[in-house]
Amino acid sequence: MQIDRLLYPVHSLGPGDRLAIWIRGCKKRCFNCANPELQLFNPNSEVSMTVIKEMISKIDKKIDGITITGGEPFCQAKDLFEIITFMLEITDDILIFTGYSKKEIYDLNNDYAIKCIEKATVVIYGEYVDELNDNHTPLIASSNQVIEFHNPKINNKYINYMNNGRIIENFYYNDNLISVGIHNSRRKKGENTKVDKRN
Template identity: 30%
Template sequence: MTKLQVAGFLDNSLSNGPGIRAVLFVAGCNHNCIGCHNKAMQDFGYGEEVPIVHILDRIKNNVPVIRGVTLSGGEPFEQAENLGKLARFIKNEGLDVWCYTGYTYEYIIDYLDKFKGWRDLLNNIDVLVDGKFEEDKASENLKYKGSSNQRIIDVKASILSQEVMLFENI
């Protein structure tokens, strides 16, 4: 049974992407950003192991209230193989997928086939908020991101154009 190390789950949120969204927080992160607001979630053993079928059932119970699911953490790309499977199921439910990562889009593209599951996860993400949180660039006035260096990227458009395309529908 495919499982994820889950640090937390919100059935509905208005601050992790547009509309009402479910938010899955996964455990494990090596970025160690100064000022990280999810410091406890950096531990790869934090939270509990949960079968992805249970996560998907919980998401399905929120349809049609939610518009999509946001993957956060921790660092989602540290659990890319199993998150890619979950993201595919989420897309099949007609929901969009947002993902927060400390990696840059360019780094992900460069290492797409070097890390197991990265390609599958990226291909099932609609919007990627990329880049490490930088405390000196933080502002509460930024919509859907914590620091000004982070970008909100339209993944499908970026893959098609082979250059970073920012998500404009905010």
């Protein structure tokens, strides 16, 4: 599986001490994407599932939840399903960010993608639209996105978390400073959003 980074503990992408995984590859090319460096696939980022599981197993503290983002997680749906299945032995809180709508995921005709949705606790669907970023809604980067809860037991945990607003954290990782969380739009006041349709 092509992953770019794995960080713990992350508090800006869901409630509790979370393990966050950034998956490489995305075809959406959203304007002002938060992680444009993860849009391209990179064979040098390939990590075996055995190694990924070993890395996760070495975390000796409680993992309250896992957040999977990217890139586009559903571009690697088979491996994503394997990670989710493994993580459900550790936590019942699996959050996935995807640029696809729910309909688009079903239109992929990929059984693994559908299984991932069914196993996830929370899925946030939808492309990032820069002009719809209200600069304050937590977990939802732009108002077109939809959050779907699959486990009523965790609803209050997420509602309480989201009442605190957006959180940004900085991590020093691989000699780089990485800013993690739902960021405000970078456009200037009065600036129109441009859509980049490159493939």
